[in-house]
Amino acid sequence: MDSFASRRNGLVENLRQAGFLKKKEVIAALLKVPREEFIPIGLKDSAYADSPLPSFDGQTISAPHMVAIMCELLDLKPGQIVLEVGAGTGYHAAVCAEIVAPSNLPEPLWGHVFAIERISSLVEFASHNLQECGYDNRVSIFKGDGTMGLKERSPFDRILVTAAAPRIPPPLMMQLKDGGKMVIPVGEVFSVQNLILLVRNSEEFKETAYGGCVFVPLYGKYGWD
Ligand code: SAH
Numbered sequence: 349m350d351s352f353a354s355r356r357n358g359l360v361e362n363l364r365q366a367g368f369l370k371k372k373e374v375i376a377a378l379l380k381v382p383r384e385e386f387i388p389i390g391l392k393d394s395a396y397a398d399s400p401l402p403s404f405d406g407q408t409i410s411a412p413h414m415v416a417i418m419c420e421l422l423d424l425k426p427g428q429i430v431l432e433v434g435a436g437t438g439y440h441a442a443v444c445a446e447i448v449a450p451s452n453l454p455e456p457l458w459g460h461v462f463a464i465e466r467i468s469s470l471v472e473f474a475s476h477n478l479q480e481c482g483y484d485n486r487v488s489i490f491k492g493d494g495t496m497g498l499k500e501r502s503p504f505d506r507i508l509v510t511a512a513a514p515r516i517p518p519p520l521m522m523q524l525k526d527g528g529k530m531v532i533p534v535g536e537v538f539s540v541q542n543l544i545l546l547v548r549n550s551e552e553f554k555e556t557a558y559g560g561c562v563f564v565p566l567y568g569k570y571g572w573d
Contacts, residue, residue: 355395359412388402403436430505433507434510436510438477445460461486462487462504463488464489494568495517505525507528512561513571517571529547533563543557543561
């Protein structure tokens, strides 16, 4: 069996050929972050299959092509402040951190990723994984209802929501910077969902739909009950 590193290279090459990966920063980040370190023991062998995998409490870690699509749409740049709702295993937050705070950039130029998770066991799992992989200086994990955003750290250049919402939570819209972008799946529970890119222009919000997807439900005040 190939090493994790060579399987990671193979997956990234496949995602490039399939057209999911274009930006060099996103490609570099996916080549750098060890997905196997964010996968529960017993499933690590599947770390480089392009499929979602179970994490804990019925939750999942998104398929690599979905991580790629969302990072490409977000148009992440070094120095940006990012909010992720649905930290899960911490993998997607680490990929974002590799783009907004790359290791080869001096620390004063780094951005930061704030990630919220509602399930305690995943808050612990994500925090542990990020620390083990050396991302705890660029990603901060919070426990709570991410549909409320994270007012004390707002406004954000970018917001990504990795669970499907019935509608775009208003607090997240309000915590987006002018010119900021949000990517969020909106739709029914485990059924028809659409990946939406929202761009803020002062008090106007422009929505573009990027097609079907399936995410676990976003629960909370502005999510599902
Ligand atoms: N991005 C994650 C995968 C996310 S799966 C990764 O890279 O591993 C979606 C996550 O959203 C689940 O862990 C779920 O518990 C969480 N979630 C659902 N509703 C939430 C809410 N209101 N606030 C914070 N997290 C929530």
